[in-house]
Amino acid sequence: MPLYESQVLRIYNSLTGKKEIFKPINEGHVGMYVCGPTVYSNVHLGNCRTFMSFDMIFRYLRHLGYKVRYVRNITDAGHLVDDAEDGEDKIAKKARIEKLEPMEVVQRYTLDFHNILEKFNFLPPSIEPTATGHIIEQIEIIKDILAKGYAYEVNGSVYFDVATFNKDHEYGKLSGRKLEDMVANTRELAAQDEKRNPQDFALWKKAEPQHIMRWPSPWGDGFPGWHLECTAMSTKYLGETFDIHGGGMDLKFPHHECEIAQAEASYGQPPVKYWMHANMLTLNGKKMAKSTGNNILPGEIFTGENDILSKAFAPSVVRFFMMQAHYTSILDLSNDALLASEKGFNRLMDAYNALKNLNTGTTSDFNVNEWKQKCYDAMNDDFNTPILIAHLFDAVKHINLIKEGKEQITEVDKTLLLEALNSFVFDILGLEQNAGTSQDTEKLSQVVQLLIDMRKEARDNKDFATSDKIRDQLAEMGIQLKDGKDGTTFSIQ
Numbered sequence: 001m002p003l004y005e006s007q008v009l010r011i012y013n014s015l016t017g018k019k020e021i022f023k024p025i026n027e028g029h030v031g032m033y034v035c036g037p038t039v040y041s042n043v044h045l046g047n048c049r050t051f052m053s054f055d056m057i058f059r060y061l062r063h064l065g066y067k068v069r070y071v072r073n074i075t076d077a078g079h080l081v082d083d084a085e086d087g088e089d090k091i092a093k094k095a096r097i098e099k100l101e102p103m104e105v106v107q108r109y110t111l112d113f114h115n116i117l118e119k120f121n122f123l124p125p126s127i128e129p130t131a132t133g134h135i136i137e138q139i140e141i142i143k144d145i146l147a148k149g150y151a152y153e154v155n156g157s158v159y160f161d162v163a164t165f166n167k168d169h170e171y172g173k174l175s176g177r178k179l180e181d182m183v184a185n186t187r188e189l190a191a192q193d194e195k196r197n198p199q200d201f202a203l204w205k206k207a208e209p210q211h212i213m214r215w216p217s218p219w220g221d222g223f224p225g226w227h228l229e230c231t232a233m234s235t236k237y238l239g240e241t242f243d244i245h246g247g248g249m250d251l252k253f254p255h256h257e258c259e260i261a262q263a264e265a266s267y268g269q270p271p272v273k274y275w276m277h278a279n280m281l282t283l284n285g286k287k288m289a290k291s292t293g294n295n296i297l298p299g300e301i302f303t304g305e306n307d308i309l310s311k312a313f314a315p316s317v318v319r320f321f322m323m324q325a326h327y328t329s330i331l332d333l334s335n336d337a338l339l340a341s342e343k344g345f346n347r348l349m350d351a352y353n354a355l356k357n358l359n360t361g362t363t364s365d366f367n368v369n370e371w372k373q374k375c376y377d378a379m380n381d382d383f384n385t386p387i388l389i390a391h392l393f394d395a396v397k398h399i400n401l402i403k404e405g406k407e408q409i410t411e412v413d414k415t416l417l418l419e420a421l422n423s424f425v426f427d428i429l430g431l432e433q434n435a436g437t438s439q440d441t442e443k444l445s446q447v448v449q450l451l452i453d454m455r456k457e458a459r460d461n462k463d464f465a466t467s468d469k470i471r472d473q474l475a476e477m478g479i480q481l482k483d484g485k486d487g488t489t490f491s492i493q
């Protein structure tokens, strides 16, 4: 039973184009599936934004008291280059170019993905299944779709028959496309194409002799189509119909449309109650693309090693920056935007820390209960984090006024405010206090630098007792000094 049962959560459903009251299929439980990364290169910052949106959604649903089973897959086979039906498998291609085993490519980039997400303070999903671990389940679904007459086999490959499916169902309902229009807008296929219609998509592809990622099947050696893995894994872990399916806006068509078609063809019912799509991230006003150089890796933001940036930014600052936009809005990343977010993030953390030491009074000039309700109202309105953050800054304003002695707060309200900030800032938005560039850390660095200068003075005066004392006592606190030819540097453990 949700804790805040008097409050109604509304979710924008991409399928209906409306904000709807969230009512899970099984009371108190939520099943959520999010399309994970294809692990053939470093995780894209735009994808991080999508996964971060669903991390926040996962956190909020849990906060409301729901038992959430969150499944986010790893695509380690079947995703073809350019998403075309005849391209090479993305992972197989990378393996060929880098002379690696495909599973070495998968391992390398899965590690990178987890490493980046951990830095961003993501909660791990409940289950993180891989496509290659579910080949048997995928084959079973293909057999079922074939038996029901919505697929056909040609020369060792199996294709989904969109036209036949569309007679009994509605193909294109998620992306708002009509099959007739799609057919009219597609040019004729080359004669050698095996598909009956250009809209048909592969459920199983025959593996050519040189294709290294291959599995046996009733139709010969091959590999599954990309769309099918999500149907197989979501059904296995969440059932034939589940609550929330999420992903990036770019996956709506054809990927999610095909998932709906596969599930309806096989189980006869729509697979998902609420479809949610996160919007994209642009960089300096333009689409991010490796080919144009308008691109940045998440790791480069943490080190500042990219010409686009003037300095490094802590993962929590980037997270705060992303949470300042609604997940359905396009968000533009720039150096200036990150600098502004860093300022805001530090103000928020400073106020949070100041609150703990505030003196309390006999009355409160700030209605904490009313403010807390506004925070919930924002989150209940389709996870509106920018509005929530505006309310958080309203609290910051009051904390600062209390600090200056211009307002008062009672002990009870202070405790309530501290608890609420803990929930919203850390549990729900997923921010972390020790972000590395907060004002406190900066001050600490300045103090250590001062001690380094004093130690140098002592050494210059041959007062080695003092210089050793400074070094040893800092070491005891976990601050290591390192003398080099350009002076002394330090690291904090």
Ligand SMILES: [Zn+2]
Pocket: 034, 035, 036, 230, 255
């Ligand atoms: Zn998917």
